[in-house]
Amino acid sequence: xxxxxxxxxxxxxxxxxxxxxxxxxxxxxxxxxxxxxxxxxxxxxxxxxxxxxxxxxxxxxxxxxxxxxxxxxxxxxxxxxxxxxxxxxxxxxxxxxxxxxxxxxxxxxxxxxxxxxxxxxxxxxxxxxxxxxxxxxxxxxxxxxxxxxxxxxxxxxxxxxxxxxxxxxxxxxxxxxxxxxxxxxxxxxxxxxxxxxxxxxxxxxxxxxxxxxxxxxxxxxxxxxxxxxxxxxxxxxxxxxxxxxxxxxxxxxxxxxxxx
Numbered sequence: 001x002x003x004x005x006x007x008x009x010x011x012x013x014x015x016x017x018x019x020x021x022x023x024x025x026x027x028x029x030x031x032x033x034x035x036x037x038x039x040x041x042x043x044x045x046x047x048x049x050x051x052x053x054x055x056x057x058x059x060x061x062x063x064x065x066x067x068x069x070x071x072x073x074x075x076x077x078x079x080x081x082x083x084x085x086x087x088x089x090x091x092x093x094x095x096x097x098x099x100x101x102x103x104x105x106x107x108x109x110x111x112x113x114x115x116x117x118x119x120x121x122x123x124x125x126x127x128x129x130x131x132x133x134x135x136x137x138x139x140x141x142x143x144x145x146x147x148x149x150x151x152x153x154x155x156x157x158x159x160x161x162x163x164x165x166x167x168x169x170x171x172x173x174x175x176x177x178x179x180x181x182x183x184x185x186x187x188x189x190x191x192x193x194x195x196x197x198x199x200x201x202x203x204x205x206x207x208x209x210x211x212x213x214x215x216x217x218x219x220x221x222x223x224x225x226x227x228x229x230x231x232x233x234x235x236x237x238x239x240x241x242x243x244x245x246x247x248x249x250x251x252x253x254x255x256x257x258x259x260x
Contacts, residue, residue, distance in 0.1 A: 005253045005256045006253060006254050006256065008253050009249070009250045009251065009252070009253025009254035009255075009256075010250075010254055012246060012249070012250035012253070013247075013250040013251065013254065016066060016070075016243070016246060016247055016250065017070070019063055019066065020063050020066035020067045020070060021067060023059070023060065023063040024060070024063065027059060027060055027063075029057045029059060029060035030057075030060065031056065031057070031060045031061040031063070031064040031217050032056065032215050032217075033056060033057070034054045034055050034056055035051070035055035035056075036054065036055045037055065038051040038055040039051060039052070039053055039054060039055040040052070040053060040229065040232060040233045040236070041055075042233070042235060043235060047059065049062060049239060050233075050235060050236065052225070052226060052236055053225070053226065053228075053229050053233075053236075056215075058236065058239060061217045061222070062217070062222075062239055062240065062243060064217040065217040065218050065219045065221075065222055065240065065243070066219070066243060066247070068202075068212070068216070068217065068218050069199055069202050069203065069218060069219050069244075069247070070199070070247075072129065072132065072133065072198070072202050073136075073195055073198035073199045073202055074195070075133055076132075076133055076136040076137045076140060076194075076198045077140060077191055077194045077195050077198055079133070079137040079141075080136075080137045080139075080140035080141040080143075080144055080194060081141075081144050081187070081191060081194075083137070083141045083144070083145075084140070084141040084142065084143065084144025084145040084148060085144055085145075085148050085183075085187065087102045087141070087145045087148075087149075088144065088145045088146070088147070088148025088149040088151075088152065089148060089152060089175070089179065090102075091103070091145070091149045092148070092149050092152035092153045092155075092156050093152075093156055099149075102145065106141075106142040106145055106146065109138050109139065109141070109142050110139075110142055114135075114136070114139035114197075114201065115201065115204060115205070117135055117138060117139060118131070118132060118135030118136060118139070118201065118205060118210070118211075119135075119205075119210060120135075121134055121135040122135070122205075122210045122211055128211065129211055129212065131211065132202065132205060132210075132211035132212075136198050136201050136202070139197075139201075140194045140197065140198065143190055143193075143194060144187075144190060144194070147186055147187070147190050148183060148187070151182055151183055151186050152179050152182070152183060155178055155179060155182055156179075158178070160178055161174060161178045164177065164178065189255055192251050192254055192255045193251075193255060195251055196248055196251040196252065196255075199244070199247060199248065199251075200248065202218070202219075202220065203218070203219045203220035203223075203244055204220060205220065206218040206219065206220025206221040206222075206223075206224070207220035207221070207223055207224050208220075208224075209221065209224065219240045219243060219244050220240075220244075222239075222240040223237065223240050223241065226240070
């Protein structure tokens, strides 16, 4: 079996997911517990990632940060996918006024840059992860809607779809038989791209202390906290940076198409 970039990306993502979600089963360290006597201690055999500036163990702390970023990004993508795909299917099937209204709503969401839209929502309810979820979902659903609508519009008027209507097959059968096979491959790529964008958005907002506040472990927030100690303990700052890099590169490798 030929090892492709998608396989490498999938393996890398599986390792990161295992570290994020399986570590608490074997390592019972508290990511919030402070031991000032251990502050800025380098990695050792007993503590593989060392301690941060407040003496917190970086091994469970980085694992918790990955869980938060992955979980919040996954929630945003699932919400955006459900809304976007449903809106795209209805728009492609019925067109007319419904299509124009939904398209106008999508244009309204894209009128502002994504991060600015999230910042505006965060200003309404500071320190609220729910606003992060709502803002990022509002940005991501438009891409699902547009891709779904563009993919399905030609198929809605195809002879096979018209024949299924004439034969009396219900909407669920027509979607499963005609629409879903064309939509599924495109939807997977859009979902991976949106997942990557959501992770970047969560980390960027955490870097400017929006939505998530200390002592909650989050990759972007950890970079901000550890930046003053970059010269004194560079291995600490590198840990969230490398974790975010590996997470994004794994998703990008999974999106890459192999040449025949």
